[in-house]
Amino acid sequence: MAIVSTKAIVLSSLKYSDSSLIVKCYTEKEGLKSYLIRGVLKAKKGNIKAAYFQQLTQLQIIATHKPTSNLNTLKEVHIVHPYKTIYTDIVKQSVVLFLSEVLSKTIQEEEENLPLYSFLETAFIWLDTHEKISNFHLLFLLNLTKFLGFYPDLIDKEKLGFNLMEGRFTDATHEKLIITGNNLTLLKKLLGINFDAIEKVSFSKHERQQILQMIIRYFELHLDGFKSPKSLDILKVVFS
Template sequence: MLITTNAIVLSRLKFRDNDLIVKCYTNEKGVVSFILRGVFKNSKSTTKVAYYQLLSQLQLIIDFKESRSLQTVKETKLSIIYSSLHSNVLKGSIVMFLSEVLASSLQEEEQNEQLFSYLETALLWLDAQDDYSNFHLLFLLNLTKYLGFYPDTNDIDYPFFNLKEGRFDMDAYDKYCISGENLTLLKTLLGTTFDALSEIKINSKQRQTFLNTMLLYFELHLGSFKTPKSLSIFNQVFN
């Protein structure tokens, strides 16, 4: 069955000498993995490999068969041409980091048009901005809406947030309760938008501490989630 769908590249891995395995989040079928056979054999195919950069937005025509674990791509086009996401060093480090987060978080093969729209819009916003130092923090927090563990804000005035329970509490019941600067930043981000991020002034240490808190939040709620291998590089480059 031929399917035309937009897709966002989550990971890529060279297989044998000439093949490439690519994992994408698609608008029609959720997470789908593809094998691109022989793409390193000639210059024409190698040009197509360049389309599959991390978090590239593509339009694919897929020969889709439910029984296959690796699907076949019949045609690839860029649906969005980024102006800076793959050429700016700092944005490139964000791309590497977030692609790992998404590849680890998005496991199920099911359609979620709202999630796809969020990813598409957020990446376009990042591509267009010059001030984006806090982007990844709000990106991850907003992502939890679509993964099922967005913080319960009913008691947002309480002095603690329980990462394990995903709610605000009056007391610190266990080691997963946060307070202080992390709590203040969480409350601030819960009430903001990407366009207002430049108004949030935090230093690199606060940013890194909160990022670690968000990654712990993901680990507590997603059994398959693993801390990105690129985290240390990301922290060195970005902070």
């Protein structure tokens, strides 16, 4: 048993009994951790409030981590970056729902990964502080693959196709799982850029759906057991 002070990002929150929550967090120091927070839904007083555990909230926590248990306990919780728009803007709410579901499906490691934590922290602050966010989720997913180990190989970008299975560009455009033509052009617009450049990238509604489907397929091919998120349908409605 160890007492740990760390930053943490909430990935999901599940009601447990009438008054408790099980919260899954991605922590800066120890990766994925789950916490049982007893009585938080009924407590009128106390330092730990249910509102702290909305998806993608950024926290500073002091927790007891038990090597023999999947459920840990929280001693102290503070919000590090109070979001101004994420929970009040319907479009951003939908993006948050979608991304938290993707992260819950893709992050499994219970170990420190500072570059990944920093990416998530920075990305969600960017989402909160910018207005033109219709392509944010596309770039977020693509750049997340850097930390998951299958970011597209940018060598040979001038070739005529991109092989989703191999993650690289190719001229063998007749094979299965090859992106060509306009779909390839859409993908290239997102490669190698950061969030500040996303406002200059323009996609039609149809193109946005096309590239999202491509990226989801890319995840399915490279991550065992990854399935299309349920919240994808909500995202389609919001951006259509």
